[in-house]
Amino acid sequence: MAQTTRSRPTLDLVTDLERTLGDPEVGDGPFSYAAIVAHEERNELPPGAVELARTWGFPQFLVPRECGGRLNNLEEVFMLTRSLARRNLTIAVMFGSALLGVNPVWVWGNEEQRRRVADGLLDGDLACFAVSEPDHGSDLQGNETTARAEGEELVLDGEKWPVGNATRGRFVTVFATTENRRQSLLLVDKEQLAPGSWSNHPFVRTVGLRGHDLSGIAFHDARIPRDAVLGRSGAGLIEVLKALQITRTAIGALSIGTMDSVLRIGLRYAHERSLYGAEIRQIPVIRRHLLHAHLDLLIAECTAIPVARSLSVAPSRLSMWSSVVKYLVPVMAEGVIQDIGRVLGARGYLREGVADGAFQKLQRDHAIASIFEGTTHVNLHNIAAQLPNLAPVAGTSSPGGAEILADLFDWSGEAPTWRPTEHVLQLTNACEDEITRGWGEASAEASATAAKHLDPGEAADLTGILHAFGVRRAAFYAGLTAEPVEAMSVTGQDAAVEHCVHHAAASCVYTWLHTFRDERGVPATTGWLVLVLQRLLQRLEPTTELSAAYVPGIERAMDDSRATPYRFSVRYLKEAAVQAS
Numbered sequence: 001m002a003q004t005t006r007s008r009p010t011l012d013l014v015t016d017l018e019r020t021l022g023d024p025e026v027g028d029g030p031f032s033y034a035a036i037v038a039h040e041e042r043n044e045l046p047p048g049a050v051e052l053a054r055t056w057g058f059p060q061f062l063v064p065r066e067c068g069g070r071l072n073n074l075e076e077v078f079m080l081t082r083s084l085a086r087r088n089l090t091i092a093v094m095f096g097s098a099l100l101g102v103n104p105v106w107v108w109g110n111e112e113q114r115r116r117v118a119d120g121l122l123d124g125d126l127a128c129f130a131v132s133e134p135d136h137g138s139d140l141q142g143n144e145t146t147a148r149a150e151g152e153e154l155v156l157d158g159e160k161w162p163v164g165n166a167t168r169g170r171f172v173t174v175f176a177t178t179e180n181r182r183q184s185l186l187l188v189d190k191e192q193l194a195p196g197s198w199s200n201h202p203f204v205r206t207v208g209l210r211g212h213d214l215s216g217i218a219f220h221d222a223r224i225p226r227d228a229v230l231g232r233s234g235a236g237l238i239e240v241l242k243a244l245q246i247t248r249t250a251i252g253a254l255s256i257g258t259m260d261s262v263l264r265i266g267l268r269y270a271h272e273r274s275l276y277g278a279e280i281r282q283i284p285v286i287r288r289h290l291l292h293a294h295l296d297l298l299i300a301e302c303t304a305i306p307v308a309r310s311l312s313v314a315p316s317r318l319s320m321w322s323s324v325v326k327y328l329v330p331v332m333a334e335g336v337i338q339d340i341g342r343v344l345g346a347r348g349y350l351r352e353g354v355a356d357g358a359f360q361k362l363q364r365d366h367a368i369a370s371i372f373e374g375t376t377h378v379n380l381h382n383i384a385a386q387l388p389n390l391a392p393v394a395g396t397s398s399p400g401g402a403e404i405l406a407d408l409f410d411w412s413g414e415a416p417t418w419r420p421t422e423h424v425l426q427l428t429n430a431c432e433d434e435i436t437r438g439w440g441e442a443s444a445e446a447s448a449t450a451a452k453h454l455d456p457g458e459a460a461d462l463t464g465i466l467h468a469f470g471v472r473r474a475a476f477y478a479g480l481t482a483e484p485v486e487a488m489s490v491t492g493q494d495a496a497v498e499h500c501v502h503h504a505a506a507s508c509v510y511t512w513l514h515t516f517r518d519e520r521g522v523p524a525t526t527g528w529l530v531l532v533l534q535r536l537l538q539r540l541e542p543t544t545e546l547s548a549a550y551v552p553g554i555e556r557a558m559d560d561s562r563a564t565p566y567r568f569s570v571r572y573l574k575e576a577a578v579q580a581s
Contacts, residue, residue: 010076010414011571017083020056024087024261025268025355031087033358037351040090040361043203045211049091053084059121062099064106064420067118073415074246074311078253078304085257086264089365090209092254094126097164100247100373101127101173104185104239106420108231113187117171120189127171130160130188130217131240138378140175140183140237145219147176147186153223154178154186161216164372167200168213175236182234188224197222208364231422242425245318246311248326248373252304255333258366259297260568265355266290266340267562269347280343289339291551294558294568295535296336298528300329301570302511303504306408306435309415313407315424317432320386321503323379328500330369331376337363383499384485384492389431390499391480394473397441401434405442408435409507409514411571435506436499442509443470449513453521461547462526465533466509472540473502498540505536511570519577527553528573 021031028034030049039046061077063069071077077099085092098121105117117127136142145158156176160166172188190198201216231239270281270290280286307321341348344359351357370376398404407416443466450459476498485492512520512529519525527550537544557576561567567575 008412008414010072010079013076014079014083017056017058017080020052021083021087024358025264033087033356036088037357037361040210041351043210045090046088049088050094053091053095054124058084058095059098059124062095062102063118063121064418066419067106067114069118069122071418073309073418074249075305075308075415078250078308081250081253082257082260085254086261087257089254089258089362090212092257093209093212093365093368094165094168096247096250096254097129098127098169099250100129100243101165101169101171103246103420104129104173104230104243105171105187107243107425108185108239108422109187110227113230116189117187120170125170126165126168127173128163128165128169128217129243130163130166130172131175132162133159134161134216138374140240143175143177143183145174145176147174147178147184147224149179149226150223152226154226154228156186156188156219156222156224159216159218161201162204162214163216165213166215166217167203172217173230174219175240178229178233178236180234183236184233185230185236185239186224186228187230188219188222188228192224193222196220206368208361208367238427241427244373245322245425248322248379249304249307249311249318251369251373252300252308252325252329255329255366255369256297256300256304258362258369259293259300259333259336261362262337262340262359263290263293263297263558263568264562265359266293266343267558269344269354271562286343287555289343290558291546291555292535293336293339294554295528295532296332296339297568298570298573299504299508299532299536300332302508302532304329305411306507306510309408312416312418314404314432314434316426317429317434319426320383320390320429320433321435323374323382324500324503326374327370327376327379327383327496328504330366333366333369337366377493380493380496381487383496385487386428387480387492387495387499388484390429390433390436391477391484393431394433394436394477395440396437398432398434398437401438402441404434405438405510406514409510410517411511411515435503435510438510439470439473439502439506442506442513445513446509449520450526454526457549458526458530461530461549465530465537468537468544469502469505469533472537476502501536501539505533508532508536515570515574516577519574522577525573525577528557528570 022029024031024033030046030052035046060070061080064071081092102117105113147154147156170190174186174188176186178184197220199218204214270286273280304325307325310317347354348359351360447463450462485495530547531550534544534546561572
């Protein structure tokens, strides 16, 4: 059922974390740009930064409540990670790598494994996910790490590289070949290994995320208990694919945090920098870059947050939805970084000056977002492989879809509590995609609402862009039904890209319908929806123009958001609409 409470403890947590970490553009604290950039030059994390995050309690949100932590749902982790990432992506990735390492324990671990890992994390330990190997990368079938049975023990041999937190982490979730040449996930606790039975590789020198522990680990006849297997022996490949669905979604928070930071840096610079006798924000092309960046951030938020909520609402949908987020949101963030780079001009190339040189660090750090947890091509392949089954039903709503959509897109209440269980994550969506399949009803409801409540011109603009999308998507899915695509083909990848755009467009409409339920008829509060839909259509039809009538309103909202550290968000537009109603 849709949440009826108006209480949002998660927003209070975010506000408290923001206050604790401080404004990164001010002062020289451990989360200030000045400290972050200065220590990154030495491949170090700012002294006191990790300790401050731990003291605030961030590791508690990596442990579910039923295991003794404070993690209620993935949306909560997503929003807290966004706040951390908009300051220091390196530290956000450190905690994210730990989350990836322990999620299999929460889902498939036994009570003793859960207790030991929970106690360790709450005490400050880290974890890692040791899957990749030097010669095989993401080719999991080529895995050479083995765990052979000897009595009541498994003897582990092999090398994993590169692995985030491999050196600093105490707990290692290892993908290894066990009995009958089948693969399993094993929980390894370094504190229980004999001396000399394991070793770490040096940190890898990387373009971004300098100071992050990206290293490797090798096992040499390392003896672990036979019950170190997580879940069912031989189910390791399936477990890896399912566990990645959670962290792929969470990566969207890294990208949105980065978008927030670079937009804030660009806006401040555009207000402070004068050329030709005026602030550069008055230059039309600069205004366009800033506008596009803001719209893309709003689109990314509308797309990613409902998928984060789906882990505790409709987790079986994550097989496809997580790949949509993992492809689209980092790619949009790359575009935002490029737009703001053009606003900054030469200043964006400097390791000093504007925002203490933080822009170039954010640019380099974020480059990893499209690579780890499955590259862009891997995620597009996963989407394309499911399109032949989805396309024939894309125009029909899912049974029970309205209830699920309300829980996903009504952000006035908390998402339900996540209760980890091995049976809810699936390898495919099996045609169930309420977000895509509900477009027809959502579009009709939005058009009817516009006709009833909005100014005729505003109603016509919204109805027009909805119609344009409807025509495009109908032809797209009909074409896929008539001629299914091969997932590995270029055509298949292109089809997956377009599907992501339709998913995002639907997500924006649902956000307006549910989160703005009481404000739909407020004058001038629909302009953002018209603009984000037009911006999305530009990805498919580049000649699409943005409606100039709504640009001043969204620019005012963007400038108002700059004055607070929290509000580059659809939530700010919602608050403004409430105040205007």
